[in-house]
Amino acid sequence: MLKTSPAIKAITLGGYIFLYAPILILIIYSFNESRLVTVWSGFSFKWYVELFQDKVLLKAAGTSLIIAFATATGATILGTFSAYALTGYRSKRGGAFFNILIRAPMVLPEVIMGVSLLLLFVALENAIGFPSGRGMFTIWIAHMTLTFAYATLIIMARLQEMDRSLVLAARDLGARAHTIFFRITLPLIAPALISAWLLTFTLSFDDLVITSFTSGPDSTTLPMLVYSSVRMGVSPKINALATLMIGTVTLMAIAFCIILNRLERKKLQ
């Protein structure tokens, strides 16, 4: 039997400590009473209380939630379209170029996307007067462009492993294309749609760089606010905010895993 050497196990353990130690420290010190983040002086919830009294911060969080919700929904729909097109009509002309285009946003440096989208919006405004100024709408367009590639790839993976014979059987029995889509394909790819929605939601909610380029004076998002505060140095309030965000994501991930497990088990029965 081949064994994994202890050295490899040690590096792996070190890797996990490296990934989680900063997050744990961040969480522990969010309950620190002192204003000095790095000196422990006692347990307290006071930074959480202050967090919820900060009106500017709450407004920014609201803006971010709205944009992330709209982005996730739009990107999942657009991603379903392109995943459907890529798995079904792969040999079509233009397919090769589309295959490059759809993957480019995953690696493209965000500053390039941000600056080029802003210049597009400015040029459009000069030419046709729309969109007038920058705000949540332009951020939404930018986030859609950034995230729907991820949605496409997640949904495409699921479509490829789907049992084609079900679709063919339905077609033989006379089902129309949209009936097949809503009654067979959609229920089968539902887990992928949920993953795509959640991933694009977090990507949109977290984005700083593209958002900064495409936002206007009334559309400050949470990451933009956090960034301007963090530049001034560490603050316990940001620790509290980080703890809440990390906690939410972790709970969502656990809930998602449980739901996915149940769905898979149901299918096996």
Add this chain to the structure above:
Amino acid sequence: MSARIKQWLFSGSTWILGIPYAWLLAFLIVPFLIILKLSFSEMALSLPPYLPLVTIQDFVVTLHVNLNNYQTLFLDPFYVSAYWNSLKIAFFSTLGCLLIGYPMAYCIARANPTYRSLLLMLVILPSWTSFLLRVYAWMGILQETGYLNQLLLALNIVDTPVKFLYTDFAIYLGIIYAYLPFMVLPIYVSISKIDWSLLKAAADLGARPWTAFWRITVPLTYTGILTGSLLVFIPVVGEFVIPDLLGGSGTHMIGRVLWQEFFNNRDWPLSAAIATLMLILLLLPIYIFTRVEKNNAGTN
């Protein structure tokens, strides 16, 4: 309208591919053409802050092509070193991610199936939480009064606090930390596809584990290594948040320089030229990435 055009126009498949395609053309390709155009413009104190490329006056069409932006980028040592630094930092941090990420992916792929998905989930989970806040976490650790210095002082390893924050070391640490999951995942996928009987056969035939690793495991996981490396290298070249929060004022990375030219100096044409040149440098790696990624998707 001829019947064929009508059929094409009202067919569902046209719209299914057409809408996402049109989206990418409008919001990815057209913006690139606009930055390319703007990179040849001249900066101006107006709104928007640049002069038009083409002017028409009294039936005379004048084309103003300004090459100053590119001249600046190629001749001013400030910008040359920013590009060079970005490529260097991206290269070494990719290497760092690979050195930590490969053993991790290997260990996860070889782990007991009961723990495997949990171990994988633990690698992915941090990348679902805010990038900005994870970089911020290092500021508290690395600053002069931070936790790392407190630990080193308490253990008597150093006498005076070491300057970690605002150095290149902090940038490398932050990048490897933030991008590690993107390296682990593709390599894990590659390793989990390996047929282990090959390695057993190699061992039976007398190959040492190290030889078998280099001659069998590494070549078989080449795609994973390439995908992971490109997923780290390409975005890191244009990284802004990490050099801005963890790096010193002396560290020039091109993403940060672009940001400063755009927001602080409001020199849009120069920023457009910086972005264009960065895109040209990254065109080949991006193309390779999309090819490798497409083949991955095809074989899964």
